[in-house]
Structures are given as C-alpha cells and as structure tokens.
Amino acid sequence: MESKEVLIEVKNLKKYFKVGRKQVLKAVDNVSFNIYKGETLGLVGESGCGKTTCGKTIMGLYDATDGEVIYEGENIHSFNTQEKREFTKKAQIIFQDPYSSLNPRMTVGDIIGEGIDIHHIYKGANRKKERQEKIFELLDTVGLNKEHTSRFPHEFSGGQRQRIGIARALAINPNFIVCDEPISALDVSIQAQVVNLLIELQRERGLTYLFIAHDLSMIKHISDRVGVMYLGGLVEFTTSDELYRNPLHPYTQALLSAIPVPDPEEERVKKRIPIDGEIPSPINPPPGCKFASRCSLAIDKCKEKMPEFKEISHEHFVACHLVK
Amino acid sequence: MNNRLLEVKNLQVSFNTYAGTAQAVRGVDFHLNRGENLAIVGESGCGKTVTSKAIMGLLPSPQTIIGKENSYINLEGQNLLELDDDKMAEIRGRDISMIFQDPMTSLNPTMKIGEQISESVFLHNNISKEEARKVALNMLELVRIPNAKLRMNQYPFEFSGGMRQRAMIAIALACNPKILIADEPTTALDVTIQAQIMDLISDLQKELNMGVILVTHDLGVVASVSHRIQVMYAGQIVERGTVDEIFYNPKHPYTFALLKSVPKLSSNNKETLYSLTGTPPDLINPPKGCPFAARCEFGMKICRVEEPKPMSFGDTQEASCWLHDSRADITGVPRELISRGETYGK
Numbered sequence: 001m002e003s004k005e006v007l008i009e010v011k012n013l014k015k016y017f018k019v020g021r022k023q024v025l026k027a028v029d030n031v032s033f034n035i036y037k038g039e040t041l042g043l044v045g046e047s048g049c050g051k052t053t054c055g056k057t058i059m060g061l062y063d064a065t066d067g068e069v070i071y072e073g074e075n076i077h078s079f080n081t082q083e084k085r086e087f088t089k090k091a092q093i094i095f096q097d098p099y100s101s102l103n104p105r106m107t108v109g110d111i112i113g114e115g116i117d118i119h120h121i122y123k124g125a126n127r128k129k130e131r132q133e134k135i136f137e138l139l140d141t142v143g144l145n146k147e148h149t150s151r152f153p154h155e156f157s158g159g160q161r162q163r164i165g166i167a168r169a170l171a172i173n174p175n176f177i178v179c180d181e182p183i184s185a186l187d188v189s190i191q192a193q194v195v196n197l198l199i200e201l202q203r204e205r206g207l208t209y210l211f212i213a214h215d216l217s218m219i220k221h222i223s224d225r226v227g228v229m230y231l232g233g234l235v236e237f238t239t240s241d242e243l244y245r246n247p248l249h250p251y252t253q254a255l256l257s258a259i260p261v262p263d264p265e266e267e268r269v270k271k272r273i274p275i276d277g278e279i280p281s282p283i284n285p286p287p288g289c290k291f292a293s294r295c296s297l298a299i300d301k302c303k304e305k306m307p308e309f310k311e312i313s314h315e316h317f318v319a320c321h322l323v324k
Numbered sequence: 325m326n327n328r329l330l331e332v333k334n335l336q337v338s339f340n341t342y343a344g345t346a347q348a349v350r351g352v353d354f355h356l357n358r359g360e361n362l363a364i365v366g367e368s369g370c371g372k373t374v375t376s377k378a379i380m381g382l383l384p385s386p387q388t389i390i391g392k393e394n395s396y397i398n399l400e401g402q403n404l405l406e407l408d409d410d411k412m413a414e415i416r417g418r419d420i421s422m423i424f425q426d427p428m429t430s431l432n433p434t435m436k437i438g439e440q441i442s443e444s445v446f447l448h449n450n451i452s453k454e455e456a457r458k459v460a461l462n463m464l465e466l467v468r469i470p471n472a473k474l475r476m477n478q479y480p481f482e483f484s485g486g487m488r489q490r491a492m493i494a495i496a497l498a499c500n501p502k503i504l505i506a507d508e509p510t511t512a513l514d515v516t517i518q519a520q521i522m523d524l525i526s527d528l529q530k531e532l533n534m535g536v537i538l539v540t541h542d543l544g545v546v547a548s549v550s551h552r553i554q555v556m557y558a559g560q561i562v563e564r565g566t567v568d569e570i571f572y573n574p575k576h577p578y579t580f581a582l583l584k585s586v587p588k589l590s591s592n593n594k595e596t597l598y599s600l601t602g603t604p605p606d607l608i609n610p611p612k613g614c615p616f617a618a619r620c621e622f623g624m625k626i627c628r629v630e631e632p633k634p635m636s637f638g639d640t641q642e643a644s645c646w647l648h649d650s651r652a653d654i655t656g657v658p659r660e661l662i663s664r665g666e667t668y669g670k
C-alpha cells in the first residue's frame with residue numbers, strides 16, 4: 001500500500017457560496033482525501049450533496065473558500081494565471097451533459113483542437129499538419145472517424161458527443177481527468193460503451209480519474225476507492241470492495257439498498273432500508289450530524305455533536321457516532 | 325368478468341419531418357389486464373413514449389399519421405382511434421392518466437398545486453369547486469405528502485423533485501383512472517427518491533386495482549414492480565414475457581445485451597462490460613429484415629433480408645428472432661439464449 005504515490009491531496013477543502021443577504025450555502029464543507037496516481041476515485045451522493053462542486057474546485061474552476069488542493073507539491077489555488085494554464089495542461093474535465101458542453105458553432109475538429117491551440121503544443125512549420133494528425137488520432141481513439149472532423153455537434157448522438165468530450169479532454173495528454181457524471185445522460189447500452197472506453201484509456205495511458213456519479217453500481221464497477229458525500233461532507237471513504245461488502249455508515253447502507261437490482265428474485269427478498277424525506281437545504285444546516293434528520297438510528301448525541309471523520313479499519317473512514 | 329382492460333392492435337405511428345416520414349411505431353400489439361403492471365423497456369427513440377402518447381391521444385395532430393387500417397386501441401370495447409377530440413378529452417384523465425419524466429416542466433408553474441389537482445376532478449365530475457378541493461386534499465394525503473393542507477396552497481417551485489413527482493401522481497389519480505401510464509417516472513430523480521416513488525406507484529396500484537403501463541429504459545427499475553415486460557426496438561416489440569422469463573430466460577439478443585450491459589454489484593472491478601456497438605437504425609428508412617441485425621452479434625444472412633415473425637415460447641413469452649428457427653446456425657450462440665422451454669433457475 002505504501003508504494004502508492006499521491007497525485008492530488010485535498011486538505012480541508014471548503015467552498016461556500018453567498019446566497020441572498022447574509023446567507024451562506026456550504027456546498028463543500030471540510031473535505032479531505034488523497035487521490036493516488038493511476039487510480040479511479042469515485043464520489044457518490046444524491047444531487048445537491050456537493051460532489052460536482054467538489055470536482056470543480058479541485059480542478060480550479062471554482063476558487064476555494066478555504067483549504068488546499070495540492071497537486072505534485074503545489075497548492076493549485078495559489079497559482080497565478082501562468083501557472084494555472086500550466087496546470088490545465090495536466091488536468092482536464094469531462095462534463096455531464098454532452099449537449100450543453102460542446103459549442104454548437106464550432107466543428108468537432110476545432111473543439112478537440114482548441115486545447116492544442118491554447119497551449120501551443122505544436123510549434124514549428126509543421127504545426128498545422130501535426131495538429132490535424134493528432135485530431136485524427138484522437139477521433140480514432142474514441143471510436144469516431146476522420147470524416148467527423150468537419151461536422152458540428154448537432155449531427156451526433158448523445159453517446160458520440162460524450163466521445164467528443166472525452167477526445168477533447170485527452171487532446172493535451174493530461175494525467176488527471178475529472179469525470180463529472182459522464183454517463184448519466186446516456187442510455188444504458190451506450191453507458192457501457194463509454195465506461196469501457198474510459199477504463200481502456202486508463203489502462204493504456206495510466207490516467208488518474210476522479211469519477212463523480214450518483215449511480216452506485218457504475219461507481220462500484222469503475223472505482224478503486226469510493227467516497228460517499230452527504231450535504232457537503234464525506235460520510236464514508238474506503239476501497240470500493242470494502243464499501244459494498246461492509247458499508248458502515250447508515251446513509252451508505254440506505255443508498256446501497258435503494259439500488260434497483262436487475263434480478264426479480266433478489267428484489268423480492270431484498271430488505272430495503274427506508275430513507276424518508278429528502279436531502280435538507282445546505283443553507284444553515286443543523287448542528288451535529290447532517291444526516292441525523294433522515295437517519296433511522298439517530299440518537300440524541302447525533303443532533304448535537306458533529307461526528308468525527310475517523311479511520312475505523314485500514315483505509316476505511318467513517319463519520320458516525322454509532323460506528324465504533 | 326372480462327379481465328382485459330386495454331388492447332392495442334397493430335398500432336402504427338409516423339411523423340412527417342423535413343427529412344421524410346419517420347416511422348416511429350411500426351405495428352405494435354399488446355394488452356393490459358386489470359390490476360396488472362406492464363413495463364415497456366427500450367432505448368431512447370425506440371417508440372415507447374410515442375406508443376403511450378398515442379394511447380392518450382396526445383400526439384400533435386397535423387404532423388402525426390396514425391394508421392387506422394386493421395388497427396385499434398380498445399379500452400373496454402371502445403376504439404380510441406375512432407373517437408373525436410371532445411370524446412377523447414373526456415376519457416383522458418378520467419379513464420387513462422399519464423405521468424411524465426420531468427415533473428417540473430409538466431406542472432403549471434403559475435398555478436397552486438391544489439388547483440392543479442382539483443382542476444381535472446372538477447372537469448370530469450359533476451361537483452362543486454369546494455368538493456373538488458376536498459378530493460384534491462385527499463389525493464395529496466394518498467400520495468403521502470406531509471402537511472397536505474399547507475402544500476395545497478403552494479406553487480410547484482416550492483416543491484422538491486420527488487415531491488413534484490408525487491404531486492403529478494396525485495393529479496393523475498385524482499379521477500380514479502383505470503389505467504395509469506408512467507413515462508420514465510423516476511429518470512430525473514435520485515436513487516433514494518426513485519425507490520420511494522416506485523414503492524408508491526406499486527402500493528397505489530394494489531390499493532386502487534389499476535392497470536399500470538411503466539415506460540422506462542432501465543431494466544433494474546422494473547424487476548421489483550412489474551408483472552410483464554415488453555422490450556421495444558426501432559418501433560417494434562421484439563420480445564415480451566413475464567418478469568422472470570425476461571430476466572432469467574431472454575430469447576432475443578437485444579434483451580440479452582440490455583441485461584448484460586448493466587454492471588452487477590457482484591461483478592469484478594473494472595471488468596469490461598458487455599456493450600452493444602453502434603446505434604439504433606434510422607426510422608425514416610428502416611432497414612429491410614430484422615431492425616436489430618446491424619448490431620446483433622449473432623446476425624445471419626436471413627436477418628438482413630426478411631423480418632422475423634414472433635415465435636412463442638410457452639403461454640406468455642414471445643420473441644421475434646431468426647435464431648429460434650429450426651434452420652438457424654446456432655454455433656457460438658450462448659446456450660441460455662437458444663434453450664427452448666426449459667427455464668433455468670438461478
């Protein structure tokens with residue numbers, strides 16, 4: 001385990017948004033974890049739990065309110081413009097919605113080549129040709145054709161657009177990619193294609209992924225380690241096998257039991273842990289454990305004191321008073 | 325008593341577009357019994373929503389062509405295809421109701437929730453507005469919305485996603501319909517809320533003895549609630565059967581692929597998922613032969629020439645695939661796909 005090299009260290013990261021007068025929305029509140037080189041780290045949670053904000057803050061797309069994101073020894077939030085540009089060469093993002101994340105007025109070639117142009121990857125007399133060849137190569141990698149270069153995004157289906165998004169992210173050879181729900185907008189049969197592509201690319205190029213999703217079965221499939229988020233904070237963090245074999249936090253247990261299993265026999269015998277109501281507003285959250293209002297096991301202590309995020313067994317972190 | 329609530333025969337729907345006529349639904353037959361939950365499963369663009377909107381009479385009229393020859397949609401003996409708009413409006417909401425995928429865009433943002441529910445009660449029944457409001461309040465309680473009295477006077481923006489979907493269900497059920505059509509009711513919702521809404525639909529179905537048509541692309545969702553499943557592809561039903569038959573003994577390669585492409589919690593980490601290559605065919609010029617042939621691993625010559633006829637396996641299961649013809653070359657085809665009659669357990 002010690003041989004794992006840390007690529008990104010997230011330390012007490014906070015991202016608050018001001019809403020209205022004197023109200024603060026704590027989208028990400030004190031989150032810490034490491035991302036190892038070459039692994040896939042999954043972040044799961046319901047919508048509104050802050051997983052996307054967390055990903056975007058790690059990418060530097062949002063300025064952090066407090067805390068650090070350390071990439072190869074340097075805090076990315078203290079970068080100046082020049083350094084930030086250098087950082088974006090190494091870190092890229094794939095967005096959730098393949099319809100709104102591609103500029104409808106640019107050709108596919110230009111969308112993919114934009115990063116190459118911005119960073120002046122190719123210099124010298126042959127740069128136009130090299131750029132063109134790189135675009136062809138990328139299209140081939142993600143399973144599209146050369147002929148697609150001059151087409152516009154509206155001519156493609158959802159799955160194909162997501163492939164264009166992946167090609168764009170790969171264009172400048174990054175080593176870290178944030179995948180922000182890359183498959184939730186796609187059909188089941190197309191999801192498998194995109195996930196297979198992502199896994200294959202990781203194997204070939206040694207990429208590191210931060211994979212954000214709300215689909216627990218897909219997260220389990222693609223991730224090495226998984227963090228479960230609730231209302232801006234991590235509630236459980238461990239390897240993906242351990243999380244599914246031995247979930248400790250009541251929220252994780254409820255989430256897991258809510259996944260519909262494509263197996264009627266299993267569904268009939270399965271006991272679902274009910275989880276009532278919905279995620280409360282992150283504006284002025286209650287003191288104590290944030291999950292207490294929906295937790296069936298909550299005791300008085302939960303409503304008063306925030307549980308500590310502690311390591312229960314090797315590499316298994318939980319924030320719950322009831323887990324000893 | 326006749327148990328059959330709805331019978332659809334040879335439904336054909338096409339749309340006039342700039343590019344030509346798109347044949348969205350190409351000859352669909354099915355029936356729905358009282359108190360039964362029928363799932364229609366398929367990818368986007370396979371015609372599942374168009375089928376349900378055709379039953380509701382909600383398709384835009386000038387550009388839609390619904391084939392009327394040899395086809396009918398029978399609701400307890402009444403052919404819905406022959407009714408005029410006024411008659412159809414009477415049936416909609418009273419006999420058949422529908423809930424949609426996106427509860428925010430299907431609710432009226434400028435009307436209070438209570439009014440939206442009582443509107444249809446008032447229109448369909450000969451009662452006063454006051455009484456209609458009482459029914460609406462009962463409905464909100466039925467769909468388990470806490471503080472129903474307060475919620476009656478709120479607007480949709482004050483509701484969360486799951487609550488909005490509950491309100492939609494309340495509107496749909498307000499007139500006690502015989503059939504509820506749920507078009508991807510949980511796709512826009514979180515897993516935890518999805519579980520709540522599916523439980524609610526299935527509880528209400530038993531309580532009210534309704535027929536439910538559940539339209540979805542996610543096979544996982546239907547495993548626990550549906551009785552029968554039909555799988556649609558390119559405007560046709562390629563396979564139908566009971567839940568157990570479809571999940572444990574699929575006969576059509578498309579069903580087989582759909583089932584295999586979902587990762588299981590028990591499967592190995594980062595294993596390559598079974599995936600279908602390519603995309604569904606263009607419905608403006610549907611291909612000759614089997615529509616799935618171009619993406620099918622086991623495709624044969626005949627598949628591209630002649631359309632397969634539905635073949636039955638037992639009383640309830642039917643699949644349209646040439647692999648089950650006695651002349652088919654079945655080397656290399658998984659045994660579970662071609663085994664006849666025998667159901668293998670888990």
